[in-house]
Amino acid sequence: MAEERKVARLFPFWFKVVDFFYPRYTVEGLENLPDAPTMIIGNHAQIHGPLCVQFNLPDNAFTWCAAEVKDIKEAQPYAYRDFWSGKPRSVRWLFKGISYVVAPLLAYVHKNARTIGVYHDHRVMTTFRETIAKLEENRPIVVFPEKAEPNNGILCRFQEGFVDTAKLYYRRTGKKLNFVPMYVAPSLKKIVLGKPVEYNEKLSMEEERHRICEEMTAAITQMALNLPRHTVTPYLNVPKKDYPQNIL
Numbered sequence: 001m002a003e004e005r006k007v008a009r010l011f012p013f014w015f016k017v018v019d020f021f022y023p024r025y026t027v028e029g030l031e032n033l034p035d036a037p038t039m040i041i042g043n044h045a046q047i048h049g050p051l052c053v054q055f056n057l058p059d060n061a062f063t064w065c066a067a068e069v070k071d072i073k074e075a076q077p078y079a080y081r082d083f084w085s086g087k088p089r090s091v092r093w094l095f096k097g098i099s100y101v102v103a104p105l106l107a108y109v110h111k112n113a114r115t116i117g118v119y120h121d122h123r124v125m126t127t128f129r130e131t132i133a134k135l136e137e138n139r140p141i142v143v144f145p146e147k148a149e150p151n152n153g154i155l156c157r158f159q160e161g162f163v164d165t166a167k168l169y170y171r172r173t174g175k176k177l178n179f180v181p182m183y184v185a186p187s188l189k190k191i192v193l194g195k196p197v198e199y200n201e202k203l204s205m206e207e208e209r210h211r212i213c214e215e216m217t218a219a220i221t222q223m224a225l226n227l228p229r230h231t232v233t234p235y236l237n238v239p240k241k242d243y244p245q246n247i248l
Contacts (some may be wrong), residue, residue: 011112011178015054025056029193033058034178037169038196039133039162041216042182043155043224044144049184054113055141056191062134063142064162067117067127070110076103083237105198116141124161130248135177141165141184148233151243152222156235160209166174166199167208176201179212181219185246187231194219 030146033040040061042049053063068078076099084095110117115135118127131141166177172213181194197215198206223247230245 007112008108011108015113016231019055022051022055025052025188025189025191026133027056027113027191027193030181031204032195033087033140034180034196035138036175036178037175038140038178038179039137039143039165040140040182040193041158041162041220042142042144043184043220044146044235045184046235046237048186048233049144052186054193057142058140059114060138061140061142062116062131064112064144065110065115066132067119067123069106070115070117071135072104073105075106076100079103079106083108085122086237113155128165131165132172132222135165136158136170136173140180148236151217152221153230153248154224154246155217158213158217160213163168163209164205165190166212167205170199179216181223183220183227184205184233185224185227185230186233188227190227192223192227194223 026082026174038058040053042053044050046051049061053061066076066082068077073235079102080096080099084092084099116127116130118124133214134141145158145161145162147159149157151157163179165177171175177199178196179199180196183192183194184190185192197212197219200211201212225248227246230246231244234243
């Protein structure tokens with residue numbers, strides 16, 4: 001069993017306040033979530049992916065987040081680097097100042113929300129241990145694996161490390177992890193969940209990383225294309241006039 005989370009006393013109140021004002025999303029495909037260990041793989045849609053998951057998916061789901069945003073000291077440089085470092089040089093000073101203001105809020109939210117910090121150094125096993133513990137409790141894990149490398153106009157390329165969870169989980173439990181694709185469309189106020197893809201323990205880890213990422217990318221892209229014409233909220237922080245449409 002995972003250690004019980006310690007949630008700040010007022011956090012549930014503020015969570016309900018934000019939930020009240022945040023737009024309602026329609027969720028399609030909930031029947032595709034298997035009653036089995038599952039990772040939900042989605043497009044980040046900037047802030048909207050993580051937010052709409054907290055408010056619209058089953059409340060037992062946990063979301064991977066950058067571990068830096070759970071630490072107030074690391075949240076400031078992370079926020080500036082990830083959100084605003086690409087701004088014009090003339091206004092970067094302003095956004096650097098803003099990063100100091102939002103850092104305490106970022107840390108407060110991510111420490112108290114249903115999140116698992118993702119490390120990219122020797123502490124990465126902490127991420128996997130906590131993730132596997134949640135999976136053993138039959139809690140879905142939500143991952144937004146896009147990175148700053150454009151792919152097909154709908155999605156950026158994926159970081160592949162999340163797939164390694166399946167191997168570790170299979171070794172520990174003998175059970176196969178499911179990967180469910182998810183498309184978040186803020187302009188339509190809609191979330192779509194696709195058919196699950198099961199881990200194949202007979203393939204090498206390199207083959208599985210590639211296969212799962214390719215299948216998730218293809219499924220999410222197709223779900224976006226199948227929806228009515230709409231503006232896609234991209235992973236990259238670009239001006240809204242440059243947001244793409246769901247056409248390739």
